[in-house]
Amino acid sequence: MEMITDDPATESAGFYWREHDGVRALICAPLEADGFTNAFSTRLGGVSPFPQDALNLAGFNEDEADNIYENRRRFLKLFEGDWTLAGCWQIHRADVRVVHDPQEAKPQPGVLGDDQYCDALVSSTPKILLAVKTADCVPILIGDPLTRAFAAVHAGWRGTSASIVRRAIEQMESEYGAHAANMRAAIGPAANVCCYEVGSEVIDVFKEFPQAEQLFKPTRDGHARIDLHLANRNQLLDAGFSADRIHVAPLCTMDRTDLFFSYRREKQLHGRVGRLMSVIGRRASQS
Numbered sequence: 001m002e003m004i005t006d007d008p009a010t011e012s013a014g015f016y017w018r019e020h021d022g023v024r025a026l027i028c029a030p031l032e033a034d035g036f037t038n039a040f041s042t043r044l045g046g047v048s049p050f051p052q053d054a055l056n057l058a059g060f061n062e063d064e065a066d067n068i069y070e071n072r073r074r075f076l077k078l079f080e081g082d083w084t085l086a087g088c089w090q091i092h093r094a095d096v097r098v099v100h101d102p103q104e105a106k107p108q109p110g111v112l113g114d115d116q117y118c119d120a121l122v123s124s125t126p127k128i129l130l131a132v133k134t135a136d137c138v139p140i141l142i143g144d145p146l147t148r149a150f151a152a153v154h155a156g157w158r159g160t161s162a163s164i165v166r167r168a169i170e171q172m173e174s175e176y177g178a179h180a181a182n183m184r185a186a187i188g189p190a191a192n193v194c195c196y197e198v199g200s201e202v203i204d205v206f207k208e209f210p211q212a213e214q215l216f217k218p219t220r221d222g223h224a225r226i227d228l229h230l231a232n233r234n235q236l237l238d239a240g241f242s243a244d245r246i247h248v249a250p251l252c253t254m255d256r257t258d259l260f261f262s263y264r265r266e267k268q269l270h271g272r273v274g275r276l277m278s279v280i281g282r283r284a285s286q287s
């Protein structure tokens with residue numbers, strides 16, 4: 001296992017790169033120090049033809065199941081111990097799923113992908129890695145060191161407009177008695193305000209949000225680039241997070257297609273896009 005710390009911007013934001021046998025992922029160091037195994041995957045070190053050697057971790061309609069399982073096996077080798085992945089069939093809404101035990105984490109027998117519809121997961125059970133899949137959308141990982149509850153959230157513009165990260169926090173509070181003020185969050189690589197242009201149908205939805213004007217950089221008529229990192233950071237602050245416990249990865253999936261899959265950059269070009277995975281779980285014992 002190699003720890004790469006030659007990237008000052010990423011490091012000062014609270015992240016470092018971990019690499020094993022060519023598989024690379026981004027780790028939030030303070031979240032790890034709080035007792036939470038976590039990672040944001042990259043496209044490096046896999047077996048999928050996207051276009052080659054790509055670590056595609058989901059999307060059974062666009063890749064061979066054997067490729068996805070081999071890529072997941074390689075990805076999980078980045079972490080010590082045995083983990084069960086718990087995901088969901090993501091539908092850009094704001095439903096939150098609670099995962100109580102490893103059995104519940106698994107899809108029904110014979111099902112290739114995930115079979116429960118939701119866009120955020122929460123748990124406090126050891127050996128479960130909650131996983132959300134993205135290719136430009138915003139992945140958010142949350143851990144509460146006091147109750148040891150944790151969450152993984154998929155927030156595209158629709159999920160962000162439905163305040164999905166707040167729904168996940170509320171579920172951690174009601175299910176585990178956690179408090180937002182004690183939690184820590186890592187916001188992962190996503191399509192950022194440097195690249196992600198949207199039209200009036202998206203701009204209109206966010207107009208009602210507090211500080212909405214900060215979220216947009218106007219481009220051509222009826223269009224603007226949107227800052228979903230900031231929108232989600234604002235929602236964490238509104239929920240009661242302290243600013244120093246929110247870590248935002250300074251990486252844009254649309255700029256860095258050498259590292260990440262980007263739906264907007266690759267779908268038209270290649271007809272299909274790989275999926276990144278962002279995972280969080282709690283370590284069984286804390287010494």
Ligand SMILES: [Zn+2]
Pocket residue numbers: 191192193194195196252253254255
């Ligand atoms: Zn960009």
